[in-house]
Amino acid sequence: MPNGLRIILLLTPGLGLVMTLMIWVLYRAFAQSFGLYNFNGDDLLTLSHWQGMFQNRRYWNALEWSGYIAVVSATLAVAVAYPLVIWLRRPFKGSFLLSALIKAPYFVPGLVAAFLLINVISYHGFVNEFLIWIGVWDQPVRMQNDKNGYAIIGLQVWKQLPLAFLLLSGAVAAIPDNVLHAAQDLGAGTWDRFRKVVLPMTVTAMQASLILIFIGAAGDFTFQAVAGPTRENSLATLMVTYQGASYSDWNGAAVIGVTLMVLSLLGSIVFAALVQIVAKLMERV
Amino acid sequence: MLRKLIMSTALLGLTSSAVLADDVLLSMSWEDIVAQAKEEGSVTWYQWYFEPEFRVVVEAFEAEYGIEVSIPDVSSVDDAINKMMAEQDLETGDIDLMSFNGSSGLRLTPSDLLTGPIQPILPEGESLETFVEGADWEEYAVQFWGNQTCLAYDPDRLSADDLPDTFVEFEAWIAENPGQLGFNFENGGSGPSLIHNIARGILGVAQADTLAETPDLQPVYDWFIENEDNYILTASNADSLSRFNSGEFIMIATWEDFIAGNINRGEVSDRFECYVPEFGLNGGGNVVGVAKNAANPAAALVLASWLTSAETQTMFNTDFGTSTANGQADSSAALVPDEDRANKTVWGDPLPDTDVVPAVIENVFQR
Amino acid sequence: MMSLPRLNTILATCLITTLVLWIVIPFAMALMWSMVDPGTSWSYPDILPPALSFERWRIMWETSSLKTAMFNSYSLAPVAGMIAIILGAPTAYAFGRLTFPGKGIAQILMLTPIVLPGFVTAVFFASILVSLGFHSRYFAILLGHVVLFMPYAVRILSVSFSQVNNEVVNAARDLGASPFGVFRAAYWPAIKPGLFAAYLIVFILSIEEFALAFVIGSPTFTTVPTILYSYLGYDFIRPNAAVVAIVLVVPNVLLLIVLERLMQSANPANVSGKG
Numbered sequence: 017m018p019n020g021l022r023i024i025l026l027l028t029p030g031l032g033l034v035m036t037l038m039i040w041v042l043y044r045a046f047a048q049s050f051g052l053y054n055f056n057g058d059d060l061l062t063l064s065h066w067q068g069m070f071q072n073r074r075y076w077n078a079l080e081w082s083g084y085i086a087v088v089s090a091t092l093a094v095a096v097a098y099p100l101v102i103w104l105r106r107p108f109k110g111s112f113l114l115s116a117l118i119k120a121p122y123f124v125p126g127l128v129a130a131f132l133l134i135n136v137i138s139y140h141g142f143v144n145e146f147l148i149w150i151g152v153w154d155q156p157v158r159m160q161n162d163k164n165g166y167a168i169i170g171l172q173v174w175k176q177l178p179l180a181f182l183l184l185s186g187a188v189a190a191i192p193d194n195v196l197h198a199a200q201d202l203g204a205g206t207w208d209r210f211r212k213v214v215l216p217m218t219v220t221a222m223q224a225s226l227i228l229i230f231i232g233a234a235g236d237f238t239f240q241a242v243a244g245p246t247r248e249n250s251l252a253t254l255m256v257t258y259q260g261a262s263y264s265d266w267n268g269a270a271v272i273g274v275t276l277m278v279l280s281l282l283g284s285i286v287f288a289a290l291v292q293i294v295a296k297l298m299e300r301v
Numbered sequence: 302m303l304r305k306l307i308m309s310t311a312l313l314g315l316t317s318s319a320v321l322a323d324d325v326l327l328s329m330s331w332e333d334i335v336a337q338a339k340e341e342g343s344v345t346w347y348q349w350y351f352e353p354e355f356r357v358v359v360e361a362f363e364a365e366y367g368i369e370v371s372i373p374d375v376s377s378v379d380d381a382i383n384k385m386m387a388e389q390d391l392e393t394g395d396i397d398l399m400s401f402n403g404s405s406g407l408r409l410t411p412s413d414l415l416t417g418p419i420q421p422i423l424p425e426g427e428s429l430e431t432f433v434e435g436a437d438w439e440e441y442a443v444q445f446w447g448n449q450t451c452l453a454y455d456p457d458r459l460s461a462d463d464l465p466d467t468f469v470e471f472e473a474w475i476a477e478n479p480g481q482l483g484f485n486f487e488n489g490g491s492g493p494s495l496i497h498n499i500a501r502g503i504l505g506v507a508q509a510d511t512l513a514e515t516p517d518l519q520p521v522y523d524w525f526i527e528n529e530d531n532y533i534l535t536a537s538n539a540d541s542l543s544r545f546n547s548g549e550f551i552m553i554a555t556w557e558d559f560i561a562g563n564i565n566r567g568e569v570s571d572r573f574e575c576y577v578p579e580f581g582l583n584g585g586g587n588v589v590g591v592a593k594n595a596a597n598p599a600a601a602l603v604l605a606s607w608l609t610s611a612e613t614q615t616m617f618n619t620d621f622g623t624s625t626a627n628g629q630a631d632s633s634a635a636l637v638p639d640e641d642r643a644n645k646t647v648w649g650d651p652l653p654d655t656d657v658v659p660a661v662i663e664n665v666f667q668r
Numbered sequence: 669m670m671s672l673p674r675l676n677t678i679l680a681t682c683l684i685t686t687l688v689l690w691i692v693i694p695f696a697m698a699l700m701w702s703m704v705d706p707g708t709s710w711s712y713p714d715i716l717p718p719a720l721s722f723e724r725w726r727i728m729w730e731t732s733s734l735k736t737a738m739f740n741s742y743s744l745a746p747v748a749g750m751i752a753i754i755l756g757a758p759t760a761y762a763f764g765r766l767t768f769p770g771k772g773i774a775q776i777l778m779l780t781p782i783v784l785p786g787f788v789t790a791v792f793f794a795s796i797l798v799s800l801g802f803h804s805r806y807f808a809i810l811l812g813h814v815v816l817f818m819p820y821a822v823r824i825l826s827v828s829f830s831q832v833n834n835e836v837v838n839a840a841r842d843l844g845a846s847p848f849g850v851f852r853a854a855y856w857p858a859i860k861p862g863l864f865a866a867y868l869i870v871f872i873l874s875i876e877e878f879a880l881a882f883v884i885g886s887p888t889f890t891t892v893p894t895i896l897y898s899y900l901g902y903d904f905i906r907p908n909a910a911v912v913a914i915v916l917v918v919p920n921v922l923l924l925i926v927l928e929r930l931m932q933s934a935n936p937a938n939v940s941g942k943g
Contacts, residue, residue, distance in 0.1 A: 023768045030759025030822055031778050037793070037815045038780045044792040053795065074667055108673060110680040117687040123924050125876040127896050128913045132694035135701065135906070139549035140712055142693055158480070158549070161536065228783075235785025238878060242900050246486070246534045247666050252787040256883070259791050260379075266795060273788040280785065349887075353731035373888045374733040376898065380887035395888075488901065539904030548712020567707035568905060 045277070048270030055266050065267040069275075078254040079275060085165055085250065086234035086283060089172035090226045096173065097180035097225065101188050102214065115181070122178035129171055130242035134160055137167065160243070167243040172233045179232075180225035187221035188214065211298040219295045226287040231280045251276040326416065326598050331424055335366070337599035344368055344600035346398040346589075347385070349375040351562065351621070358620075362607045368600045378402050385414055385592060396592045397601035403444065403586045404648055406436025415590035416598055417441035423606045428628035434585040435649040442590030445608045446617070447624035449557045449584035449645060450494035451575040451637050453542075458551045461574065468502030468580040475531040482532045483545060484554035486662055489538030490648075494583040495554040496661055497654040498646060499524070502580045506652045515656045518664075525665040534666060542569060554582075561622020561636045575636045581646035583654070586626060702910035710907075728911045737890040738915065744806070744891070745874040748813040749821075749867040755814065756822040756866070763822065764829025778823075781816045786879035789816070794883050805889035812880040817873045821866035828862025829855075865930040872920050872927070892916045 047053055051062035069075045100118065104111050121129065136142045137159040144156040159167065191214065199209045237252035244250065249257070251272055259269035326334065338344075348355055352372050359370040375381045381396075382405060388394035399415075411417070418440030420426040429443040454464065465474035475482050484492035500521045506512065533550065535541040541553040542560060546569040555575070563569045589608060591601040607613055614630035617623045624642075625632040633639075648654050704710045705719035706727060728734050762768070763775055781789065790812070797808050836854040845853060878893040885894055896916055899909035 019768070023762055023766060026758040026762040026766075027774065028758075029755040030757075030818060031774055033755060034781060034815050034818055035777060037811075038784065038789075040796060041784070041789055041792045044795050045788060048792070048795065053799065055798070073663065077667060103676075103679075108676045108680070110677060110684060114680050114684055114687075117684060117691070120691065123872070123920065125878075125893060125916055125920070127878060127893055127900065128917050131896070131900055131909055131913050132698055135697050135910075136694050138547060139544060140547045142697060145715065156549075158533070160544075231783060231785065235787060237787050238897070241897075246536050249667070252785065255787060255791060259883075269791060273785075273791060276785050276788055280783075352733070353727070356731050374736075374890055374895070374898070376887040384887055537901060537904055539901075543904055543906055546709065546711045564709075567705070567709050568907070570709045570711035 042277075045270050045273045048267050049274045051267055053266070056264065065271050069268060069271045074249060074254060075272065075275075078249040078251050078272070079279065081165070081248045082234050082236070082251045082276070083279060083283070085168055085172065085236065085240075086230045086279075089169050089176065089233040090229040090283075090287065092169065093173045093176045093180050093229050094184075094222060094225050097177055097184055098222075101181060101184040102210075104185065105188050115185075118181050119178040121174050124175075126171075126175060126238045127242065129175060130239050133167060133171055134243050161245050163245045163247065165245060165248070168236070168239045171239045171243060172229070172236065176229040176232060179228055183221045183225045183228075184218060187218040191217050211301070215295050215298055219291055223288045223291050226291065227284040230283045230287055234280050234283060235276055251279070326602070327419075327422060329599075331422065334422075334599045335603055338368055338597070338603040339366060339600075341597040341600040342368060343371065344397045344597045344604050345371050345373070345395060346400070346601075346604060347375055347381045347396045348372055348400045349378045349381055354562065354566070354621075358616075359604070362604060365607070366600075366603060368603065370604065378405065382409070389414060389593065391594055393596040394592055394594045397595040397597045398604050399590055399592055400445070401442060401588050401590065403434030403438075403588055404436055406433065406438050406442070406588070407649075411438050411441035411590065414593055415441040416593050416595065416602075417590065419443070419591060419602060419605065422602075423609065425606070425610055425627060425629065428611065429609050430586070430626060431588075433588055435647060438588055438590070442588035443605065443609055444586040444626040445589045445605070445614075446558070446587040447584070447626045448559075448586060449577065449624055449637055449642075450491045450554060450582045451557045451560075451577050451641075452495075452552055452582070453545060453555045453560050453573050453575045454552045455545070455548075455550075456572055456574050461576075464576055464578070466579045468499070468578075471499075471502070471578060471580060472528075475528060478551060479531045480533055481551040482553070483535050483541045483550040484532065485535045485537050485541055486658070486666055488536060488540075489556070489559075490583070490585075491538050491541070491554040491556050491559070492535070493654060493658045494648075496525075497583060497648070497652075497657050498581045500657045500661070501646070501652055504652065508581060508646045508651070510651045512651045515652060518657065518660055521657070521661060522664045525661060545573075546570060557635065557637050558621050558623045562620075564636075565620055565622070577637055577641040577644040579644055581644050583648050584624065584645040585648060586624075698910045698913055700910075701907050702914055704907045706907075724907055725911055728908060732895070732908070733890055734892075734895060734912060734915065737892050737895040740806070740889065741875050741891040741893075744810055744813060745871045748810055748817065748874040749870040751810070751814045752818045752821045752870045753825070753863060753866055756818045757825055760822045760825030761829050764826035765832065778819050780819075782819050786816075787883070790879040790883040793880065797884065805885055808884050809881055809889070809891075812884065813870070813874045813877060816877070816880070817870040820869045820873065824862050824866040824869065825859065828859040832858040861930050865927060868923055868927045868930065872923055875920060876916070 044053065049065055051060045051065055053059060104115055137144070139156050139158060139160065143159070144153070147153045148156065161167070195213060195217075196209060199213050204212060235252050236250055237256065240248070240250040240253050244253075255269045255272040255276065258265045258272060326337075329337070346355075346359075352374050356370075356372050359372070362368070363370055378401065381399065382401065385394065385396055385399055388396070401409075420429060420431050420440035420443050423429065423443065426443070431438045431440045431443050433444045452464075465471040484495050486492050486496060500518070501507075503521050503524050504516055504518075535544060535553075538555060538559055541550070542555055542563060544550060545553045545555075557575055560569065560573060560575060564571045564573065589605045591598055591605060595601050609627055611627045611629035611631075614623075614625045614627040615632075618625050618630065618632050619634040622634070622636045624635060624637075700717060700720070701710075702724060703720040703722065704717045704724065705721040706724050708717075708719040710717040759778070763771065763778075793808075793812055802808060832855050837850060840850045840853045875891075876893060877891075878897065881889070881891040882894050882897060885891065890898075892912065892915060896909060896912040899905055899912055
């Protein structure tokens with residue numbers, strides 16, 4: 017059997033199936049956003065669904081909100097993960113347990129995490145009662161559904177930190193010891209070693225972490241629905257609202273879905289570029 | 302949600318093929334209907350709230366008739382209606398008996414979806430209501446659930462004598478007690494009822510008035526913006542109640558049956574009380590009807606009859622705190638005092654809630 | 669000045685304590701909420717529930733659709749895991765053992781389901797299903813889970829395949845082993861831990877998956893996450909949500925401990941014998 021054919025046959029049930037469905041889904045989203053597959057009327061290639069959304073305040077609010085949550089969450093998660101990774105590079109007593117604990121949240125389902133959090137931060141929940149008890153606060157503070165979305169950002173960071181941690185520790189572990197030693201022998205301090213050796217060699221992992229977390233946080237539904245401010249929508253919750261029973265506007269939902277994908281793509285490009293630039297600048301300084 | 306799509310596609314160009322079996326059923330005597338129901342042996346009831354409780358409630362029906370009732374968990378009434386519409390062209394659908402919120406009748410044609418008219422053949426049909434929340438169900442569906450939105454308060458922290466009754470008193474109360482009133486604007490109608498009636502209060506619209514057109518809502522937006530620190534928006538009916546129970550609020554907008562049911566099940570404290578202020582809160586009800594393509598139409602009809610019987614309605618009043626839907630039932634056990642019933646307002650006219658609530662959400666809450 | 673290891677230990681102890689509290693307190697509260705005795709409400713100003721019992725667990729089991737949801741979840745997950753492995757293994761083999769032009773791109777494309785926002789996939793997959801007139805919730809969600817989680821299976825399996833020792837393969841061939849014999853002698857020992865790990869990861873992810881199950885399953889096909897969501901949203905009942913949250917999370921934590929062990933034994937050093 018010719019090698020090419022053999023490879024195609026091997027890839028068909030796996031990659032082939034995945035790509036077929038994913039391309040189909042993507043095409044459907046784009047097509048519906050431009051008026052095709054209109055379940056409420058005639059299929060008509062049109063920009064009207066986009067124009068309608070562009071005039072809708074909730075659409076822009078949701079876009080802004082999702083962008084804000086995603087940028088802050090991705091940046092924070094990576095900023096917290098970096099020092100941890102470098103610290104835990106060399107095993108010491110307790111470091112194994114520590115990294116296991118850091119990784120644990122990745123496997124707590126998001127819904128459960130959100131539920132646990134709103135329990136703890138509720139008006140007469142543990143945190144409030146505890147802080148009143150030790151005298152930090154005189155009376156409970158409303159933290160549930162806070163309007164700056166701190167709860168969602170906290171949940172995102174908590175949930176996504178393991179991803180950044182895993183990717184970055186893989187990259188840091190791959191830096192050969194002798195390279196670090198060589199830098200040390202040449203008299204480089206901790207900061208110099210970080211920006212001249214560690215940073216350049218972990219740029220890819222950092223880009224990957226930022227991008228994956230950005231995409232995950234931008235597309236968030238559960239945290240927003242359970243712990244987010246009631247006055248805001250994320251793109252995903254707005255999309256589901258539009259597609260759901262009370263609106264049944266699939267084409268509008270498609271516009272929001274495509275927007276979410278564009279946001280994910282743009283965010284990825286911007287983050288990747290920024291990391292690249294910052295790494296270059298740091299090396300020169 | 303998927304059902305919605307199926308429905309939409311099914312609706313395109315398709316007309317429902319009327320199932321003639323209806324007519325046979327409707328011409329039978331009640332005894333024959335009961336006999337056929339027992340033969341059918343089972344019935345599926347789509348009911349979108351209190352499913353676990355209703356599974357217990359219908360055990361009495363199952364024991365009486367030997368008909369097994371299955372109540373699937375339904376995500377929302379709209380989803381259930383969509384499923385029903387999607388299936389209306391099938392020979393037999395999954396749904397036998399279907400619950401609707403009263404006002405959904407405004408956008409549905411009962412005779413397209415339901416077997417009927419059933420009110421005339423129900424043994425207690427004369428004591429039942431088919432005109433609910435401004436919608437005429439044309440005797441194809443009858444009310445089985447009466448509900449009233451109300452303000453619930455914690456008597457430990459607010460005495461019954463100090464309850465704000467008029468709109469002016471209400472305004473003053475929230476200004477004196479900032480952050481102590483909670484209500485939702487989506488996921489349940491209790492908050493929307495309050496929003497709706499606040500708007501009526503601000504614009505001076507009484508229940509008896511008729512309006513030629515919806516007036517300018519700017520004063521309403523201004524009021525909600527000015528008072529933004531005085532009230533707290535919650536995520537749902539249930540969120541309001543749960544936070545009220547944990548002491549975050551002194552007063553919330555809620556449903557009488559919802560809070561009563563939760564009190565009876567021990568989910569929330571039994572000290573809580575409800576009232577309907579003089580400036581009004583909306584009341585309404587839910588109806589049941591038999592699906593046109595029900596697999597077990599007779600059993601569905603018998604279940605509908607049982608649910609709406611005076612006996613069952615009295616039990617609902619005691620156990621769930623509903624306002625009764627059968628004129629012969631005893632309604633003395635309710636949470637809302639009888640004298641407050643006069644303050645009941647309705648969804649829709651004057652100043653339709655569908656004009657007010659979405660506009661307030663867009664221009665105030667999610668501006 | 670304090671020595672570095674000592675500082676490390678102190679810092680680590682503090683952080684470990686915080687993280688443990690961070691995990692223990694919320695779960696303890698959830699457990700407590702799940703045991704609030706129905707009939708004796710836990711309301712302000714009580715700091716602790718006035719009465720605890722397992723009554724709520726019994727009620728949830730007997731009257732809610734938790735049983736059905738668990739049946740659905742636990743009948744989807746094992747099948748999804750199996751199919752994802754069967755369909756993904758050839759791709760993993762190609763990624764792990766063969767070189768071909770475009771392999772890098774193919775490997776990146778394989779990640780598409782992970783990168784696309786889950787709700788976008790769910791909503792427009794639903795849209796396709798409707799156009800096809802495909803009504804079976806179970807099979808629709810099953811297909812969705814297979815496709816969504818196959819990338820994880822392929823990733824783990826391709827590492828396993830790449831660790832199959834060529835010398836063993838050749839030796840087996842030279843000794844005249846049948847293809848099955850070669851597979852058993854050379855491939856099976858190397859890929860076995862990876863297979864189990866891949867199966868488990870798809871299993872766990874399928875149990876937890878919410879977007880597809882929520883969008884496609886409504887109104888009546890419930891899985892454990894969708895039932896939890898209903899108790900967190902429209903029908904917010906904290907004690908019931910606590911029961912479902914525990915039902916969702918505990919089996920998965922146990923499975924994860926198994927998975928962690930498998931992943932360790934799937935370590936190249938142990939499998940290839942190269943040290």
